[in-house]
Amino acid sequence: MKATLRARLVPSTTVTYPFPETRIPAGFPSPAEDYAATEIDLNSELIRDEAATYILRVTGNSMIDAGISDGDEIIVDRSLTPTPGNVVVAAVDGEFTVKRFSIDQQGQGWLLPENPAYPPLPIESGADFTIFGVVTRCLHHVH
Amino acid sequence: MSAPALSLVFHVDINTYYVSCERILDPSLRDQPVVILSNNDGCIIALDSRAKRLGFSMGDPWHRVADAAAARGVAVRSSNYELYGNISQRVMSVLKEFAADFEQYSIDEAFLTIPATPEKAKKLARKIKDDLARRVGVPVCVGVARTKTLAKLANKTAKKIPVLRGVCVWDLLPPQRRESLFATLPASEVWGVGGRSTRKLAALGIVSIGDLARADLTLIRKRFSVVLMRTVLELRGVPALPLEEQRAFKDQLIFSRSFSTPISDETQMRQVLSLYAQKASARLVKAGQVAGIVAAFCSTSLFSEGTQSHPSVQVKLPQATADPVALTRAGHQLLTRADFGVAQYVRAGFLLSGLEQDGAAQVLEPFELAHEKRQVSTLLASIQEKCGQGTIGLGYAGLAEQPAWNMKRQMLSLRGTTHWKELVQVKL
Numbered sequence: 001m002k003a004t005l006r007a008r009l010v011p012s013t014t015v016t017y018p019f020p021e022t023r024i025p026a027g028f029p030s031p032a033e034d035y036a037a038t039e040i041d042l043n044s045e046l047i048r049d050e051a052a053t054y055i056l057r058v059t060g061n062s063m064i065d066a067g068i069s070d071g072d073e074i075i076v077d078r079s080l081t082p083t084p085g086n087v088v089v090a091a092v093d094g095e096f097t098v099k100r101f102s103i104d105q106q107g108q109g110w111l112l113p114e115n116p117a118y119p120p121l122p123i124e125s126g127a128d129f130t131i132f133g134v135v136t137r138c139l140h141h142v143h
Numbered sequence: 144m145s146a147p148a149l150s151l152v153f154h155v156d157i158n159t160y161y162v163s164c165e166r167i168l169d170p171s172l173r174d175q176p177v178v179i180l181s182n183n184d185g186c187i188i189a190l191d192s193r194a195k196r197l198g199f200s201m202g203d204p205w206h207r208v209a210d211a212a213a214a215r216g217v218a219v220r221s222s223n224y225e226l227y228g229n230i231s232q233r234v235m236s237v238l239k240e241f242a243a244d245f246e247q248y249s250i251d252e253a254f255l256t257i258p259a260t261p262e263k264a265k266k267l268a269r270k271i272k273d274d275l276a277r278r279v280g281v282p283v284c285v286g287v288a289r290t291k292t293l294a295k296l297a298n299k300t301a302k303k304i305p306v307l308r309g310v311c312v313w314d315l316l317p318p319q320r321r322e323s324l325f326a327t328l329p330a331s332e333v334w335g336v337g338g339r340s341t342r343k344l345a346a347l348g349i350v351s352i353g354d355l356a357r358a359d360l361t362l363i364r365k366r367f368s369v370v371l372m373r374t375v376l377e378l379r380g381v382p383a384l385p386l387e388e389q390r391a392f393k394d395q396l397i398f399s400r401s402f403s404t405p406i407s408d409e410t411q412m413r414q415v416l417s418l419y420a421q422k423a424s425a426r427l428v429k430a431g432q433v434a435g436i437v438a439a440f441c442s443t444s445l446f447s448e449g450t451q452s453h454p455s456v457q458v459k460l461p462q463a464t465a466d467p468v469a470l471t472r473a474g475h476q477l478l479t480r481a482d483f484g485v486a487q488y489v490r491a492g493f494l495l496s497g498l499e500q501d502g503a504a505q506v507l508e509p510f511e512l513a514h515e516k517r518q519v520s521t522l523l524a525s526i527q528e529k530c531g532q533g534t535i536g537l538g539y540a541g542l543a544e545q546p547a548w549n550m551k552r553q554m555l556s557l558r559g560t561t562h563w564k565e566l567v568q569v570k571l
Contacts, residue, residue, distance in 0.1 A: 074569075094170050096569040
């Protein structure tokens with residue numbers, strides 16, 4: 001009796017899956033039901049500005065000490081203004097690269113790798129250089 | 144001297160939409176001429192100004208210009224509808240932040256209505272443009288005026304006059320500039336003035352936009368239509384376009400595609416129609432609409448030497464629905480009219496009309512379709528949304544393997560904003 005009543009209260013717009021009817025055991029409803037409201041939503045936790053966020057996949061080892069490894073996915077937020085110290089995705093000569101953005105005391109801009117095996121790259125004045133966005137998260141593959 | 148706030152219309156559209164989308168995630172295209180090809184890589188459907196200057200145009204058949212494009216360093220891409228759709232959504236969601244009164248007019252343009260003085264509107268328009276460039280990464284132009292028709296014209300002006308840097312507030316243009324634009328631009332440049340009316344107008348001596356703006360309202364309504372009369376009012380700065388009129392063209396939904404290889408047998412055509420019916424159904428569900436009339440058609444190539452055949456069928460449904468089963472069944476009536484074994488079909492599609500909002504019509508219980516009661520279409524749509532198109536479908540459309548006639552997209556860029564496996568790779 002209770003089961004039929006419930007079914008009819010469901011608004012007609014919801015999707016009903018064609019599962020066989022199950023019997024609802026008699027007794028008090030579980031007190032946990034009141035708390036089963038939402039789930040953790042990674043999109044809302046990891047992405048600040050959806051319209052401005054792009055996800056890219058990295059290859060190579062030059063940023064290993066910043067915790068970014070070959071095959072990881074990075075979350076890039078274009079709405080943030082890049083400041084020295086940020087890890088950024090930059091477009092240099094028509095190609096994307098990921099490096100730490102830095103400006104030294106002489107005012108020279110640099111793209112710094114995070115791996116001693118790679119050399120720092122000076123940002124030449126007049127070079128084909130733009131910053132695509134600031135890297136906010138790295139999804140590292142652990143397992 | 145603070146001018147009073149006006150209710151101003153902002154018209155925003157993305158510059159060279161497809162090309163701009165391709166450039167976001169591919170910096171190598173930034174300073175290169177780019178052309179985008181139609182479904183099946185048939186012809187050029189979009190190109191940037193650099194490619195235009197090299198002599199390429201919209202509609203050029205690709206097989207004829209491919210060598211020339213390669214020789215001149217023109218980059219080529221197949222249409223990446225997943226990417227373009229995603230970028231459009233991003234742009235629209237940013238625009239919604241600026242105004243509650245928002246109307247998406249097409250995939251790459253929208254109208255916002257915002258109360259502001261012209262000076263304030265100019266700053267706001269600049270901010271809209273800068274926000275979209277910085278956050279989404281696309282260039283847009285913004286036209287601002289007292290009416291939609293003038294806002295569209297202001298947008299065109301913003302595109303044509305470089306010193307405006309992509310933003311044109313009609314009321315802030317010097318009066319002599321507005322007059323000279325009205326005097327020099329042909330009436331056909333006005334939104335909603337088609338080729339047929341242009342010729343008829345010219346016969347009455349109405350050639351420029353200025354001529355049209357000064358035309359006698361009664362004459363226009365008598366000789367043309369109340370719609371064109373409203374356009375004249377709008378050109379004079381009087382808002383006159385109600386929403387329904389502009390949305391009238393949305394009273395039908397078309398889903399049609401051409402195939403990469405021609406179809407000449409019934410089984411394959413049955414597959415195609417099943418799949419297209421379900422795609423059309425998914426669109427209806429998304430728009431919250433139901434259709435009362437289903438037309439299905441297929442056709443041979445106009446350029447082929449062989450048998451020409453263009454059968455079509457129209458079915459009036461007993462009850463307006465978005466149900467894919469009903470649409471598929473109606474579409475399959477086309478099969479009896481086609482010349483299988485003789486004709487080589489290259490295209491098929493559905494045209495749904497008699498559209499109304501779902502739930503607008505009361506359904507008499509005995510006429511309700513059994514599978515509709517179980518909400519098959521909503522269920523399919525939600526699974527397809529979650530797991531991707533082609534993961535589930537009715538009958539032949541549920542086949543996991545891509546059938547041979549599926550679209551050819553050989554120069555497709557990565558679908559990097561919608562497909563996890565196709566994320567754009569960055570070298571560290």
